[in-house]
Amino acid sequence: MGKTRSWKHVLGAVLFYGGLINFMAFWIVGVSLGGDALRGRVEGGRYLLKGKITDPEVSRSVYIATRTQAISAVAGFPLTVVGWFLLPPGRPKEEPRTA
Numbered sequence: 001m002g003k004t005r006s007w008k009h010v011l012g013a014v015l016f017y018g019g020l021i022n023f024m025a026f027w028i029v030g031v032s033l034g035g036d037a038l039r040g041r042v043e044g045g046r047y048l049l050k051g052k053i054t055d056p057e058v059s060r061s062v063y064i065a066t067r068t069q070a071i072s073a074v075a076g077f078p079l080t081v082v083g084w085f086l087l088p089p090g091r092p093k094e095e096p097r098t099a
Helices: 007-033 061-086
Strands: 035-044 047-051
Touching: 007 035, 007 061, 035 061, 047 061
Parallel strands: none
Antiparallel strands: 035 047
16 A cells, blocks of 8 residues: 655645756756846846846846746745755665564
C-alpha cells in the first residue's frame, strides 16, 4: 500500500517547485533579452531593460510582461522557502541488517 500524502506536503511541493520554475523562467527570460525590467526604465516612450553592458530597448508589451514576471519571482521567493520547509524530510537511511 502506498502512503497518502498530507495536504502540507502537497502544498509544500506546489509552492517550492512552482517558485523554482518561476525563478528559472525569470532568469532565462532575462538572459535571452539581455536584461530585466525590474531594474529597467521608461524614457521618452522607450522601454529599456537594465542589462550588464547595454540597456536593450523592447516593446511596451514585452516590458510589462517581463516586469510582471520579475515582480512575481521576487515576491514569490518567500513562498518558495515556505514550500521548502513544508516538504517532507528525506527518507531515513536504513540500518544494515545483520544475519
